[in-house]
Amino acid sequence: MPDSPYLRALFETPDLFVAVLDGDGNLLEANEASLDFIDRELEKLRGEEFWHTPWWDHCEELQEKLRRRFKEVKGGTTARFEADHFSPDGERVAVDFILSKVKVKGSRVRFLALGRDITEREEAEGKLEESEKRFRIVTEGSSQGVYLFQDDRFKFMNERFVEMSGYSREELKEMHYTRLVHPDFREKIVGWTKQALEGDSSGLPRRNEFKVLTKSGDVIWVSITPSLVHFEGRPAIVGNVVEITERKRAEKALKEEKGKLRKLHDAVDQLQRKSTEKELLQATMEAAKDILNFEACAVALLEDDYLVDKVLSSSIDPEDTAKFEVGEGIVGKTFRQGETIWGKDLSRCSEAKPVKESFKGFISVPIGEMGNFQVVSREVGGFDKRDVELAEILVGHLREELKRVRLEEKLRQQAVRDPLTDIYNRRYFNENLQKEVERSERYDEPIAFLMMDVNRFKEINDRYSHYVGDEVLREVAELIKENVRGADTVVRYGGDEFLVMMPETNGEVKKVVARLKRELADWNEESSLLDFPLTLAIGVSHWEPGQEKDVEKALQEADRKMYEDKVGDRD
Numbered sequence: 037m038p039d040s041p042y043l044r045a046l047f048e049t050p051d052l053f054v055a056v057l058d059g060d061g062n063l064l065e066a067n068e069a070s071l072d073f074i075d076r077e078l079e080k081l082r083g084e085e086f087w088h089t090p091w092w093d094h095c096e097e098l099q100e101k102l103r104r105r106f107k108e109v110k111g112g113t114t115a116r117f118e119a120d121h122f123s124p125d126g127e128r129v130a131v132d133f134i135l136s137k138v139k140v141k142g143s144r145v146r147f148l149a150l151g152r153d154i155t156e157r158e159e160a161e162g163k164l165e166e167s168e169k170r171f172r173i174v175t176e177g178s179s180q181g182v183y184l185f186q187d188d189r190f191k192f193m194n195e196r197f198v199e200m201s202g203y204s205r206e207e208l209k210e211m212h213y214t215r216l217v218h219p220d221f222r223e224k225i226v227g228w229t230k231q232a233l234e235g236d237s238s239g240l241p242r243r244n245e246f247k248v249l250t251k252s253g254d255v256i257w258v259s260i261t262p263s264l265v266h267f268e269g270r271p272a273i274v275g276n277v278v279e280i281t282e283r284k285r286a287e288k289a290l291k292e293e294k295g296k297l298r299k300l301h302d303a304v305d306q307l308q309r310k311s312t313e314k315e316l317l318q319a320t321m322e323a324a325k326d327i328l329n330f331e332a333c334a335v336a337l338l339e340d341d342y343l344v345d346k347v348l349s350s351s352i353d354p355e356d357t358a359k360f361e362v363g364e365g366i367v368g369k370t371f372r373q374g375e376t377i378w379g380k381d382l383s384r385c386s387e388a389k390p391v392k393e394s395f396k397g398f399i400s401v402p403i404g405e406m407g408n409f410q411v412v413s414r415e416v417g418g419f420d421k422r423d424v425e426l427a428e429i430l431v432g433h434l435r436e437e438l439k440r441v442r443l444e445e446k447l448r449q450q451a452v453r454d455p456l457t458d459i460y461n462r463r464y465f466n467e468n469l470q471k472e473v474e475r476s477e478r479y480d481e482p483i484a485f486l487m488m489d490v491n492r493f494k495e496i497n498d499r500y501s502h503y504v505g506d507e508v509l510r511e512v513a514e515l516i517k518e519n520v521r522g523a524d525t526v527v528r529y530g531g532d533e534f535l536v537m538m539p540e541t542n543g544e545v546k547k548v549v550a551r552l553k554r555e556l557a558d559w560n561e562e563s564s565l566l567d568f569p570l571t572l573a574i575g576v577s578h579w580e581p582g583q584e585k586d587v588e589k590a591l592q593e594a595d596r597k598m599y600e601d602k603v604g605d606r607d
Contacts, residue, residue, distance in 0.1 A: 046067070047067040049067075052067070052152055053067070053073065053151035053152070054066065055149040059145060059146075059147070061086050062084065062085055064082065064146070070091070073091075076089075086102070101117070105117065106147070112137065114134065114136040115135040116132070116135075118133070118154070129155050130155045130157075132152050134148075180278050180440065180443060181258075181275075181278070182194045182276055182277065183197050185213060186233065186267055187233075189212070190211075191272070193205065202250035203250075203251045213229075216248050218255060224246075227239070232262070233271050233272070235264075237264040240262055240264055242308075242309070244262065245258070245260075257280045258279055260275045260278075261275060263275070276440055276443065283429070299327050303320070303322075306322075307320065310441070316437050320335060320347075320431075321349060328423055331395065331413050333347075333410070333412075334349070335407065337406055342361055342362075343367050343408055366382070366398065369400075370410075371407070371408050374404075376401045376424060380396070380417040382398050394414045395413075396412070399411050399423065401431040402431075403431055404435045409430075409434070452467075454513075459527060460525060464527065465537070472525075472537060472539055473579075476579075476581055479540070482578050483579045484577070484578050485538070485576070485577050485594040486536040486548065486549070486576055487576075488512075488516070488533065489602055490532040493505065493531075493532040504565060508566070509532060511563070512534065512572070513534065516536065518555070519552050524537065535594075573599070573601040574597075574598060574601055575593075575594040575599070577590045
C-alpha cells in the first residue's frame with residue numbers, strides 16, 4: 037500500500053483500477069480492484085513493463101499505443117483514452133484510462149495509471165443511439181418537424197426540425213429549449229411544458245402556434261401538435277412541427293377581406309382539430325362552401341395510379357363521377373403538373389369532362405402529391421384571382437393536415453402492431469381488453485378467446501433458420517386473419533403464440549377452429565417451406581358478463597387448454 041494519503045485514497049476506491057509505475061514503465065503497485073479483474077497476484081507482476089502485464093494481453097496494437105502514450109507522459113503531458121479489456125473468463129469491459137506523472141515522498145517521480153469501468157455507460161449510449169436511429173427512420177421522410185423532448189432538452193429531432201431551427205443537431209441537444217421560443221410566448225410555453233413533464237397532460241394543448249427564434253435571428257411561425265409519452269420510464273413530449281410563416285403572412289395581407297378570412301381562419305381551426313382523413317376532407321368541403329360561391333365541389337385522393345373522389349357536394353350524383361388517371365382531364369392534368377388550373381368556362385377546355393352542362397367557371401388545385409381539390413360555378417367566369425388564392429390557401433392547409441394525420445396514424449400503428457406479422461401486438465390487446473369487456477357487459481354478449489401456438493417451432497428455427505421461422509409466423513398470422521370475422525381481434529401474443537379475441541360469439545368458435553385446421557391442411561399441401569406438416573396447439577375459453585371468473589381467468593384457461601393440446605400433440 038502506498039504511503040501517500042492521496043494514493044491510499046485512490047487505492048481504496050472500489051470501482052477504480054489503479055497502478056503505479058516507475059520511470060521505465062515497470063509496475064510497482066496495483067490496487068485490489070485491478071488485480072481482482074485479471075485474477076493475478078501483485079508479486080508475480082511487480083517489475084514487469086506495464087504494457088506487457090495481463091491487462092493488455094488481448095491486443096498488441098493497444099500495447100504499442102500504451103508504450104507511445106507513456107513516452108508522451110514522461111515528457112510532461114497527461115494521456116487519456118478508452119480501451120476494451122477482457123477478464124480471464126472472456127467478459128468484455130470498456131475502461132476509461134488516465135496516465136499521468138506524479139511526485140511521491142522523497143521527490144521521486146512516479147507514473148499513475150487510473151482506469152474506470154464504463155461498460156454500462158457505453159451500453160446505455162448504444163441503446164440511446166439505437167432509439168434515436170429508429171426515431172429518425174420513422175420521421176426523417178416527413179415534411180413536418182418532429183422532436184422528442186425531456187428534462188428541458190431535445191433528445192431526438194428529425195432533419196426538418198433541425199432545418200427550421202438553423203442550429204446543428206448537437207447544438208440543439210445541448211441548449212435549453214426556451215432559446216428557440218420568442219419572448220412573447222415563453223411564459224405560456226414554459227407553463228404547459230413543465231406541467232406535462234411532471235406527468236400531468238391536462239394543460240397540454242392539442243395544437244399550439246407561436247413564434248420561434250432561429251439561430252440566424254430570423255423569426256418564424258410554427259404550429260406544434262404535442263403529445264405526452266413515456267421515454268425510458270419518464271414523461272416526455274413528442275411534437276409534430278409545421279412552419280406556418282407563409283400562412284401568417286398571407287392572413288395579415290388579406291386582413292381587409294374580413295368576412296372571407298374569418299371563415300378561412302375558422303376552417304383552418306376545424307382542420308387542425310380533425311384526426312382522420314375523412315373528417316379532414318369533409319371539413320374542407322364545408323369550409324369551401326362558406327369561402328367560395330360554388331355550384332359543386334369534389335376532393336379526390338391518389339389511389340394507385342388513379343385520382344378517386346372521396347367527398348362530393350350534394351349537387352353531384354356519385355353515379356355521375358369517374359376516377360381519373362394521372363394526366364387525364366382537368367383533375368389529372370392539375371395533379372400531374374402540380375399547379376393550379378382555373379378558367380372561365382369548362383366547355384371551352386378540350387380536356388375537361390364535366391358531369392353537367394351547367395358547370396362553367398372552375399378552380400382545380402393540386403393537394404401536393406396526395407390528390408386534387410376542385411370547385412365549379414354555374415356562371416361563366418364565376419371565380420376571380422382572389423378566389424383562386426383563397427382556394428390555394430385552404431388546400432395548402434388541407435395538404436399539411438393530411439400529412440399530419442397520416443404521420444400520426446403511422447406512428448400509432450407502429451406502436452400497436454407487430455412489425456413481423458403486421459397484426460396487433462400484446463400492448464394493443466392489453467389496452468383494449470377492458471373496453472371490450474365493458475362493451476360485452478353493456479350488450480350482455482359473451483367473449484371467446486382462442487389461444488394458439490405453433491407446434492415444433494423451435495425445431496423449425498433450428499433446422500431451417502430463423503428466416504424460415506419468421507416466414508412461418510407471417511404465414512400463420514395471415515391464415516388466422518383470413519379465417520376469422522372482421523369484428524375479431526388477432527394478436528401476436530408473444531413469440532410463436534397468437535390470440536384471437538372474439539366478441540359476440542354464439543357457437544362461432546368451433547366453426548373458426550375447424551376452418552383454421554382445414555386451411556392449415558391445405559397450406560401444408562401447397563407450401564414447400566417445411567418437409568413435415570405444420571400444426572397448431574389450440575385452446576379455447578369463454579367469458580360471459582355476470583359470471584364469477586374474471587376475464588383474466590378466462591385467458592389463463594385458454595392458455596392452459598392450448599398447453600394441454602400441445603402436450604397431446606407431442607404424445
